[in-house]
Amino acid sequence: MQHDLTIGGILVSPFLAYALIAFLALVALRVVFRWVRFGRFVANPPLAEAGIYICLLAIVVVLL
Template structure:
């Protein structure tokens, strides 16, 4: 079985599909940030930046698995 990976081409430069997944996960996390701010996500953790990075990694993993 072979996979047909579609590279992202910007200005004639080809980027791996992972770059597209990473940008998509970043966009999802940016959309989630206002919602997380309303529920007090940052106040639940002693290091909110590490918690937010962990959330990004979980979203990125989910995007990679689902695509």
């Protein structure tokens, strides 16, 4: 179990670090999505990316 992070004397939940890791993974995946033209395969690309972000966040939380 992760303990709280201390940034500048302020305690920060480790969940925020997990959310940042998942966001950075999503940014990397967006490059791939643009290369594959992901928008052609889904009806609403922003909604699909939001769902992928939630899945990435769940994977990060489970693995870390």
